[in-house]
Amino acid sequence: MNLALRDIRHNLGRFLLTCLGLGLLLGVALAMVGIYRGVVEDALSLPRALGADLWVVEEGTRGPFAESSRIPGDVREAVARLPGVREAGAVTFQTAEVTRPGGGVLRLQLVAYEPDRPGGPPVLTAGRGIARGRFEMVADRRAGLPVGATLEMGGQRFRVVGLTEGAVSSGGDPLAWITLRDGQELQFRLAPPAARRQLAAGGGTAGTDTVNAVIARVSPNQRVEAVAEEVRRWKHLSALTAAEQEEVLTRSVVARARVQLGMFTVVLLIASAVVVALIVYTLTLDKLREIATLKLIGARDRTIVGLIVQQAMALGIVGLAGGASLLFSVKDFFPRRVALGPEEVTGFALLVAAICLVASLLGVRLALRVEPQQALGG
Amino acid sequence: MGGTASPPLVVLEGIAKGFGEGEARVQALSDITLSVEAGTVVGLRGPSGSGKSTLLNLIACILEPDAGRLALAGETVWEGGRYRRRDLRALRREKIGFIFQFHNLLPFLDATDNVALAMTLAGVGLAEARRRARELLDYLQVGRRATAMPARLSGGEAQRVAIARALANRPRIILADEPTAALDSERARVVMDLLRQVAQEQQAAILVVTHDEKIFDRFDRLVSLRDGRIEAELVPAKAA
Numbered sequence: 001m002n003l004a005l006r007d008i009r010h011n012l013g014r015f016l017l018t019c020l021g022l023g024l025l026l027g028v029a030l031a032m033v034g035i036y037r038g039v040v041e042d043a044l045s046l047p048r049a050l051g052a053d054l055w056v057v058e059e060g061t062r063g064p065f066a067e068s069s070r071i072p073g074d075v076r077e078a079v080a081r082l083p084g085v086r087e088a089g090a091v092t093f094q095t096a097e098v099t100r101p102g103g104g105v106l107r108l109q110l111v112a113y114e115p116d117r118p119g120g121p122p123v124l125t126a127g128r129g130i131a132r133g134r135f136e137m138v139a140d141r142r143a144g145l146p147v148g149a150t151l152e153m154g155g156q157r158f159r160v161v162g163l164t165e166g167a168v169s170s171g172g173d174p175l176a177w178i179t180l181r182d183g184q185e186l187q188f189r190l191a192p193p194a195a196r197r198q199l200a201a202g203g204g205t206a207g208t209d210t211v212n213a214v215i216a217r218v219s220p221n222q223r224v225e226a227v228a229e230e231v232r233r234w235k236h237l238s239a240l241t242a243a244e245q246e247e248v249l250t251r252s253v254v255a256r257a258r259v260q261l262g263m264f265t266v267v268l269l270i271a272s273a274v275v276v277a278l279i280v281y282t283l284t285l286d287k288l289r290e291i292a293t294l295k296l297i298g299a300r301d302r303t304i305v306g307l308i309v310q311q312a313m314a315l316g317i318v319g320l321a322g323g324a325s326l327l328f329s330v331k332d333f334f335p336r337r338v339a340l341g342p343e344e345v346t347g348f349a350l351l352v353a354a355i356c357l358v359a360s361l362l363g364v365r366l367a368l369r370v371e372p373q374q375a376l377g378g
Numbered sequence: 379m380g381g382t383a384s385p386p387l388v389v390l391e392g393i394a395k396g397f398g399e400g401e402a403r404v405q406a407l408s409d410i411t412l413s414v415e416a417g418t419v420v421g422l423r424g425p426s427g428s429g430k431s432t433l434l435n436l437i438a439c440i441l442e443p444d445a446g447r448l449a450l451a452g453e454t455v456w457e458g459g460r461y462r463r464r465d466l467r468a469l470r471r472e473k474i475g476f477i478f479q480f481h482n483l484l485p486f487l488d489a490t491d492n493v494a495l496a497m498t499l500a501g502v503g504l505a506e507a508r509r510r511a512r513e514l515l516d517y518l519q520v521g522r523r524a525t526a527m528p529a530r531l532s533g534g535e536a537q538r539v540a541i542a543r544a545l546a547n548r549p550r551i552i553l554a555d556e557p558t559a560a561l562d563s564e565r566a567r568v569v570m571d572l573l574r575q576v577a578q579e580q581q582a583a584i585l586v587v588t589h590d591e592k593i594f595d596r597f598d599r600l601v602s603l604r605d606g607r608i609e610a611e612l613v614p615a616k617a618a
Binding site for chain 1 (some may be wrong): 527
């Protein structure tokens with residue numbers, strides 16, 4: 001006879017209401033876990049989307065994401081000729097705020113690349129890749145732009161020709177690919193009045209063949225680290241492997257956000273533990289006479305401990321199920337990615353089980369201190 | 379009433395119990411010698427603070443005596459300043475049934491399962507426990523309320539279910555603490571008659587703490603306590 005379940009069934013309304021409150025709290029804590037994971041995934045989304053084995057950047061920088069990096073565009077040719085390099089492509093990155101076709105501001109992370117070279121969009125989910133030399137764009141679905149939409153940037157109209165899925169910057173902005181030439185003009189070409197002023201000042205006309213990085217794919221039989229070492233010997237250039245670039249992103253670019261989210265998650269879990277402990281303690285207080293009666297009629301301690309611990313676990317399981325269901329039904333409406341896979345949910349469920357177990361100890365302690373004579377008398 | 383020739387199931391010899399230390403010490407019981415034979419119902423009466431509840435707690439092995447000897451169902455349980463048994467809850471499961479003033483049924487179990495619970499705690503399988511619980515409820519004429527939750531039972535019905543629970547493991551000793559205090563006269567008499575019937579048919583020793591004068595005539599013996607001592611022991615005149 002399971003006393004915990006019978007008691008729950010007897011007070012089902014109160015139990016479900018309690019679970020609802022706890023579920024909301026656990027749902028928020030789980031959301032924080034998902035947002036934490038989402039921040040990391042978003043940070044890695046861009047370099048992974050480009051599929052580079054090696055990042056060649058300006059010497060003394062850990063660019064192009066953690067720090068600014070500018071190198072000449074012809075570095076690509078030199079990198080492509082290195083032994084073991086299969087292909088190389090020059091890329092630039094910049095953030096752009098544009099006006100949506102229907103109005104409103106849209107923030108994009110622009111990736112400019114050379115078509116048919118590394119740096120382009122990963123798998124397209126709609127439309128086609130960039131085919132013309134100028135003013136075409138492949139955007140991520142998060143931008144909310146349909147194929148065929150046009151956007152104005154730098155005085156030019158760009159047409160969306162294809163869509164990708166799940167490609168965002170470390171800041172959560174959707175990625176949009178354009179050609180390297182378009183990107184360089186957007187980023188490095190001065191507006192005509194400014195160019196005239198520079199010319200008048202004797203500065204000459206600045207060239208625009210500058211890129212933020214050159215990315216390379218290395219042959220499978222070649223060690224990426226060896227190629228990186230080779231590049232590091234060159235003047236004015238530095239190289240990071242894909243693993244080093246990911247390390248830079250997670251340790252530097254989103255480190256504070258991760259710590260912030262991690263700490264907030266811990267605070268929420270502690271709050272959940274306190275709430276569960278108080279609920280279980282209150283439920284136990286409500287049952288002191290029943291517990292005393294059980295002791296008097298000979299119930300073993302394990303029967304009484306089981307009653308309390310099972311109720312605490314049921315509270316956690318039902319609360320988590322409710323909170324997780326709610327979260328999964330709304331997580332796609334969050335402005336940033338809430339990355340929750342089976343691994344995160346299972347880990348969180350185990351954590352909740354442990355919290356409930358620990359939180360029930362207060363109730364267990366109270367129950368074990370109940371004297372059987374409390375059942376006697378009025 | 380018969381049963382005086384039966385062996386005593388509850389034996390107290392020179393039992394004493396005090397609470398507190400030094401000047402604050404209160405002697406709750408002094409030199410209590412009492413025996414209750416199988417098949418008898420003994421009443422314990424006395425004013426508040428006379429030691430009735432303390433005596434009941436001592437017999438239930440909830441409180442330790444300071445001195446004396448306590449034997450239950452032929453087994454010496456306390457002697458020489460210590461319990462002779464380690465697992466006192468097992469002792470209670472095996473030998474003692476309890477009836478309370480406010481029935482103390484578990485509110486989340488129906489009448490059958492309240493009775494069956496006592497049996498499952500003693501190791502009886504749930505199906506068998508439920509079958510026997512229904513038999514007991516029928517025996518106590520409350521079988522038609524077998525599936526009712528305690529909150530739906532009248533005071534008399536709840537007390538009968540509580541008696542069924544007390545009888546669940548066929549204990550030789552039943553301790554009742556004011557079992558009729560929450561009942562009207564008619565139901566109080568019915569409950570007492572049931573206890574008398576149980577004592578006779580199951581050869582149990584029943585000890586009842588009560589203030590309820592209207593049931594005094596239902597006891598085989600009535601022990602009066604005052605200031606922790608047995609003041610008098612009477613054999614009440616039986617009512618019709």
